[in-house]
Amino acid sequence: MTALDHTSGIRDNHSSPPTRRDFLTVVTGAFGAVGGAFALWPLIDQMNPNPGTPPPETRLVDLVPIAPGQTVTVAWRGQPVFVRHRTSDEIARARNVAVSSLPDPHARNAALPANAPADDANRTLAGRPEWLVVVGLCTHLGCRLQPLHAIEPGSTGEGWFCPCHAARFDLAGRVRGGPARTNLPVPPYRFVATSIIEIGRA
Template sequence: MEPHEVGAPTRRDFLLIATGAFAAVGAAAAVWPFIDQMNPDAASLALASVEVDISSIQPGQSITVMWRGKPVFIRNRTEAEMEEARSVPLGDLKDPLARNENVDASAPATDENRAPAGYEQWLVMVGICTHLGCVPLGQQGDYGGWFCPCHGSHYDTAGRIRRGPAPENLLVPTLSFVDDTTIRIG
């Protein structure tokens, strides 16, 4: 018996494998520009996070900033607003989850889980009603928080849904404090 009859690789086998590998590398090199062009451009990546100076916001005041094309409410809550939010029994809440990207997904919707640790007076939320995507009005409604006039959703001073058709609390985005007067969202 000759060596090539026993199943030993032949020169033809080597050439077929080498040609196939070369073709695969060539195809990947040809397809890569099409795949790479689907990545977000630099302008989109620049919107991935935003830093906001909060030094001029007095207790009881709010501002709205844009982040990723969405309004974000930043409120410097008064002591009375924080006490009111803390006094609400969890059983009275329509949505029992905090909806805060900075804490565990299963965290309860206590006021402490809605505000950043160490900066409890600051409430930062995506300002889009969880019912149909409207933008609620601040310091209005039955609970002194936010009110969506389109369909009647009422949020309290911690941004938790209390009454109306909205199914979830307002979302708290990923955020961090750069220093005592600057918040980074995203």
């Protein structure tokens, strides 16, 4: 009896084994699918962001809740940024420091030339000396900084220190001791309202 009984119209339960043609058809289809995926991959991959380029992130910070003498920490591009509301006494002390006494004489301010001096006026925006904005990572090995009064109870809060290697930074974010050799960077920022700053855009 053949695979199909012509007298009854009932198919035999036994199917014929796959042929070479069936095998070649399956293999050709598989290779075609893989080849198509490889051909489309460059188009798909170019839509992904460049991993070497940081995201164009900005951060708005409301300054109203920050009392004089207080620091808040906000996240920007995966980094902690200190926003300090300095008192008039803190500003005066920071401005009385001679640049010649600093380990790093450069401002490290994204809004200024690389060789701008590290006097206090170059660490803040013109006309707004009460607001200090700096990246809160030690410039030695990138450890997160802590307030100085955390290790010196009763101190007047003269700045920040690195708990790993004891680097110290003043209330202008300038290195004053320890293994760190450069000042804390001042990120690009601007006032977009009387009491709101935008970090990430000068």
